[in-house]
Amino acid sequence: MLLEALRLRDFRNLQHVMLTPNPRFNVIAGPNGQGKTNLLEAIYLLSAVKSFRPGTTNRALIHFERTEASLEARVERGGHERLVRLEISERGKKVFLNEGQVRNISDFFGTLNVVIFGPDDIGILRGSPSERRRFMDRAIFNAHPAFSTESTHYEDVLKHRNALLKEPRVDPALLGVYDEQLITYGAQVLRRRLDFITHFRPVLTRTFSTIFDPSLAADLRYAPSWLDEGDDAFDEAAALQAPQYLERSLEQALRRTEREERERGYTLIGPHRDDLHTTLGGHDVRTFGSQGQTRAFVLAMKIAEITYLEERYHFAPILLLDDVSSELDRQRNRLLFDFLRSRTQGQVFITTTHRDFILLDQNLSIFDVQGGQVVERVSDDA
Numbered sequence: 001m002l003l004e005a006l007r008l009r010d011f012r013n014l015q016h017v018m019l020t021p022n023p024r025f026n027v028i029a030g031p032n033g034q035g036k037t038n039l040l041e042a043i044y045l046l047s048a049v050k051s052f053r054p055g056t057t058n059r060a061l062i063h064f065e066r067t068e069a070s071l072e073a074r075v076e077r078g079g080h081e082r083l084v085r086l087e088i089s090e091r092g093k094k095v096f097l098n099e100g101q102v103r104n105i106s107d108f109f110g111t112l113n114v115v116i117f118g119p120d121d122i123g124i125l126r127g128s129p130s131e132r133r134r135f136m137d138r139a140i141f142n143a144h145p146a147f148s149t150e151s152t153h154y155e156d157v158l159k160h161r162n163a164l165l166k167e168p169r170v171d172p173a174l175l176g177v178y179d180e181q182l183i184t185y186g187a188q189v190l191r192r193r194l195d196f197i198t199h200f201r202p203v204l205t206r207t208f209s210t211i212f213d214p215s216l217a218a219d220l221r222y223a224p225s226w227l228d229e230g231d232d233a234f235d236e237a238a239a240l241q242a243p244q245y246l247e248r249s250l251e252q253a254l255r256r257t258e259r260e261e262r263e264r265g266y267t268l269i270g271p272h273r274d275d276l277h278t279t280l281g282g283h284d285v286r287t288f289g290s291q292g293q294t295r296a297f298v299l300a301m302k303i304a305e306i307t308y309l310e311e312r313y314h315f316a317p318i319l320l321l322d323d324v325s326s327e328l329d330r331q332r333n334r335l336l337f338d339f340l341r342s343r344t345q346g347q348v349f350i351t352t353t354h355r356d357f358i359l360l361d362q363n364l365s366i367f368d369v370q371g372g373q374v375v376e377r378v379s380d381d382a
């Protein structure tokens, strides 16, 4: 998967940008506040149609003094070239594929896949369970675009069920219908997640020990909200294999929490309340991990996501690394670049304020960003 050309107009402070990226490494260099992260955000938008900064309005994406922004890319995947265009106005976003407007957005997903790592991603470990679920669901979505429809089905039933639980008198027949749907769609979401986790775990462990610390085993487990309290550690692979196990567990959990649900007025168990439990050397990373270890863990999760997709589905998403080196010590920074260079393929975009952090000298293009202008550096002497 390659981003072959990129053109931006009036996207944030990037008013006129045209660039031809290197098929391997692209360094986006410049001082603070010049538009480096904005450039990565533009690439991300061309993949996901929404920003990686949650809650971003369309207005914020358009240059202060303009009313529309346009983002365009030529993308190669599996020998095919495609033209992707995104037009943003305050009213909404329009997506075009090879000049035709995309009506059903799920037809578009999968055209360009990216994985981004930036300073805020530490929230995947330090933040609430929803951030960890988001990581997992995005990774699944990268391989199975249909997953977004599946999880929307679940979210929709959940919304209806919660509204019903808030009513003074709950119609038991209607609740029964919602329960059934919640179990069916919930089990579907869980199957995807557990399948992902079983395959992802060994890749994460390997990635962390190769890049960051061979003496520490990084691991992660699915932590269901719907297990009975007496149950021991949850075994993802076994849960996947036992027929109807997930449906039965959800059903039993709904029954257990029925009274409390009515008191509180919302659904207390299900995939929307599950979590990921992350450990380093057997200890909870959230409680015991140092700042640097926690960052390294999250970065390992992102790199492992790419390796996982490469090994299992035979395509490599584009890796966007926002200001990664300023957060790592020298040794780990060196190991990270050793790893990136050792891959035989895969396009990478890396922003930096210091060219010296970037330990690359081959298969490399450097783009200097200054006040929203992006200029390719001709020789790497600066």
Ligand SMILES: Nc1ncnc2c1ncn2[C@@H]1O[C@H](COP(=O)(O)OP(=O)(O)OP(=O)(O)O)[C@@H](O)[C@H]1O
Residues within 6 Å of the ligand: 011, 012, 013, 030, 031, 032, 033, 034, 035, 036, 037, 038, 039, 059, 060, 061, 062, 063, 064, 065, 323, 353
């Ligand atoms: N809608 C917009 N219109 C014009 N300028 C904008 C808009 N949104 C953000 N900016 C400007 O973009 C700049 C920030 O860009 P960006 O976050 O890409 O910086 P950066 O180069 O990554 O800096 P740092 O090294 O500090 O991370 C700010 O100057 C901000 O005012």
Ligand SMILES: [Mg+2]
Residues within 6 Å of the ligand: 036, 037, 038, 322, 323, 351
């Ligand atoms: Mg930035």
